[in-house]
Amino acid sequence: RQSEPGELSEAMDASKKILEGRIQALQTKEEEYLFQVEELEARIKELSKGKLAKLNTVFSPRRSKTAITVSTKSIIITQKISEGGGSSAELYSCLVDGWSVVMKELGTSTMSQASIEAFSREIRLLELMPPHPNIVRYLFHEVKDNYLRLFMTQYDCSLGSYIRAMKESGERIPLKTIYRVLLDVIRGIEYLHSQNIMHRDLKSENIFILYGERKEIQLCAIGDFDTAKQVSNTKTVLGTPSWMAPEVMAASSTEGYSFPCDSL
Structure with a gap:
């Protein structure tokens, strides 16, 4: 049957209310976004003027020259x-x-x-x-x-996660990628040793990777330094057993843990 004029009017009113509601929701979101933009602009001004409070430092009288200063309120x-x-x-x-x-x-x-x-x-x-x-x-x-x-x-994942994912998918890790990982890890170890730092727990879970645009490994970085030590030599035998260097596993109480042990 044909719709009566009154029914058409009611349908139009209902549609109008729905559209008005959507417009109101969009306007509310716009206001929220504008408020966030204003907050970011204010933050940028504070950063440029150096008015942000300094981060709490307790572990050393010296501060890192490269530390990022931000607000941790949110x-x-x-x-x-x-x-x-x-x-x-x-x-x-x-x-x-x-x-x-x-x-x-x-x-x-x-x-x-x-x-x-x-x-x-x-x-x-x-x-x-x-x-x-x-x-x-x-x-x-x-x-x-x-x-x-x-x-x-923030890194994309650990090297251990990458290896497991490749294994589960049945893919081979390209030789070029293996060379890249080894080179990055060697550079990281070399740098640590130049700073008289031994990591003492190198393993795939403690190496973190960044992907490139094609999901290829672009960069590897060594992390997790809770067992690391900044000394010229130490007698401590320590690490994840399945990843420890053979000379550390076989070390007696009189043999030290030296830089050559920091290897994969």
Whole structure:
């Protein structure tokens, strides 16, 4: 049957209300975006004038010359990545002040003093180390009463994850990629040793990669420094057993752990 004029009018009114509602929602979003833009512009002005508060520094009287200064008032955790290594810290992917970073967090209220000291040592070591492309980039850290947080550059995945993914897909890792990984790791180790730093737990899970546009490995960086030490020599035998150098596994109490042991 043909619609009556009154029914058409009601349908038009209903459609109009729906469209008005959508317009209102879009206007609200626009206002939110404009507010965010204004906040970012204000932040840029503060950065340019150097008015942002300095980050809390406790581990050394010296500050890193390359530390990023940001506000940690708003931290948005987007994903829990994994447990963060020997210090029992946890890794998160998050947004901090508009930066996409990795946060390594250790809750201090329930952790042993040894874990707290290991994590503090890692923060101090990374903070004071001059930046290098094959070493995970320190950005900043935060110290509170019940937790320690270390913020670093976001990488795509660990070398261990990449190897497992290739194995599961049945693909061979190209020889060129293997050479690239080895070269980057060697450069990273060489740099660490030039700074009198031994990593002491090198393995695929502690090597992080960045992909290029074609999903090829573009860069490898060594990370997870909670077992690292800045000394000329040490007698400590330490590391992940399946990844430890043979001479470390066989070391007696009188033999040291020297730089040649820092190898894959």
